[in-house]
Amino acid sequence: MGQIDYHHTVEARGGSCTLHGLCDEKFAPVFDAFVHNFTHEEELGAACSVVVDGETVVDLWGGWANADRTREWDAHSTVCMMSVAKGVTGIAFNMCVERGLIDIDRPVAYYWPEFAQNGKEDILVRWCLDHRAAIPVLTTDTVYPGGFFDYPGYIRALEVQEPLWQPGTRAAYHVHNQGFLLGEIMRRVTGMTVGPFLREHVTGRLHAEYAIGGMSAAEQEHVAEVLPNTGARLFAAKDTAMPAKPTTPEGWQDGAVLRKFAFLQNPNEPWHTTMNSPVWRTCEIASGSGHGNARGVARIYGATVGAVDGVRLLSQGALEAMITEQHNQVELLQDRPYHQALGVLLNTPQAVWMGPNMRSFGHHGLGGSIGFGDPDAKLGFSYCCNQMHAVGDNGPRARRLIDATYSVL
Numbered sequence: 001m002g003q004i005d006y007h008h009t010v011e012a013r014g015g016s017c018t019l020h021g022l023c024d025e026k027f028a029p030v031f032d033a034f035v036h037n038f039t040h041e042e043e044l045g046a047a048c049s050v051v052v053d054g055e056t057v058v059d060l061w062g063g064w065a066n067a068d069r070t071r072e073w074d075a076h077s078t079v080c081m082m083s084v085a086k087g088v089t090g091i092a093f094n095m096c097v098e099r100g101l102i103d104i105d106r107p108v109a110y111y112w113p114e115f116a117q118n119g120k121e122d123i124l125v126r127w128c129l130d131h132r133a134a135i136p137v138l139t140t141d142t143v144y145p146g147g148f149f150d151y152p153g154y155i156r157a158l159e160v161q162e163p164l165w166q167p168g169t170r171a172a173y174h175v176h177n178q179g180f181l182l183g184e185i186m187r188r189v190t191g192m193t194v195g196p197f198l199r200e201h202v203t204g205r206l207h208a209e210y211a212i213g214g215m216s217a218a219e220q221e222h223v224a225e226v227l228p229n230t231g232a233r234l235f236a237a238k239d240t241a242m243p244a245k246p247t248t249p250e251g252w253q254d255g256a257v258l259r260k261f262a263f264l265q266n267p268n269e270p271w272h273t274t275m276n277s278p279v280w281r282t283c284e285i286a287s288g289s290g291h292g293n294a295r296g297v298a299r300i301y302g303a304t305v306g307a308v309d310g311v312r313l314l315s316q317g318a319l320e321a322m323i324t325e326q327h328n329q330v331e332l333l334q335d336r337p338y339h340q341a342l343g344v345l346l347n348t349p350q351a352v353w354m355g356p357n358m359r360s361f362g363h364h365g366l367g368g369s370i371g372f373g374d375p376d377a378k379l380g381f382s383y384c385c386n387q388m389h390a391v392g393d394n395g396p397r398a399r400r401l402i403d404a405t406y407s408v409l
Helices: 025-041 083-097 125-129 151-159 177-190 194-206 232-240 257-259 272-274 278-282 295-304 316-322 394-404
Strands: 005-010 014-022 043-054 054-063 210-212 291-292 326-331 336-340 363-366 370-374 379-383
Touching: 005 025, 005 054, 014 025, 025 043, 025 054, 043 295, 043 394, 054 295, 083 177, 083 194, 083 210, 083 291, 083 295, 083 316, 083 336, 083 370, 125 278, 125 370, 151 177, 177 194, 194 210, 194 295, 210 295, 295 370, 295 379, 379 394
Parallel strands: none
Antiparallel strands: 005 014, 014 054, 043 054, 043 379, 210 291, 326 336, 363 370, 370 379
């Protein structure tokens, strides 16, 4: 199969820009979809990559890396991909499970004794992976605004937090807390939190441009400016009045209340400032502060469903265990349905589209970025962008690229 080398200038909605990359001839419709996103959607800068049977068949990038269009999005540009980090963290955690370091049916407190406070003694590791741990937000007074940049302080707050309802029952998206919970369990058994573990055991081996925390000054030079869409439900929650703390489990099971308590950011600092700051790139929030590009994330998922350059992250048995559905609930924090597996989402067309195969798994990020794997097609897919959208699912831009990919398989 021949390969097309693209360097194509298009008239986008905000002005002309150049799109680049390589694409196997068979996958030319993916490039057409990539162009359409710039000419007909709100795309500013973006990348898309597809790995099939360990080979990269699509690697596209282009547009602008900043809002004033003075810096092009180049081959090594990275961007905050938000909750795409949850899927990558889930893969890393399941690598620890496969190695026998973690038993997901043990209580969290077995690995982290200080966690066994205020009714959390019996919370299972499994429930941290599938959002049923019943501590989706922090309600204690031990965390100050901006406190999620203080890893030790955040861990202490989780230790004294009480469950908001009976653990193991209702799912509520642990938007920040999942990463801290899984990261601290990993630290207790490996000596490394998620970010260092990824560098040593995943991204370093795959030469994948993706990091959760700890970005060097050189790495930060490639980071694109992320432009939050303040119409998104989570961002809109920040600007509403803080509700009184509910006094019953039923009171906490209100998405509007949970969304408000999910934000521990400095109230005087806009999200745009926070998300484009050095601290956001160097702190480790394993459920949301991951920075990377589509090439890196597609390689990670390609190496999860098969081998990439001789690297396979999970055995077939461990992969099948990870993608076993745990529940299909409308989670409380954002009132969205999710087919939930262990640390990753399964294909949920109403909320996160991952193509026609319902066994596809991965995670989307607030604003449109996504990474997923298809275990049957041996496919790894990723799309990332810096201009976020405000819709409730992973958006028309990602879907157009996914549909174009599957149209030629």
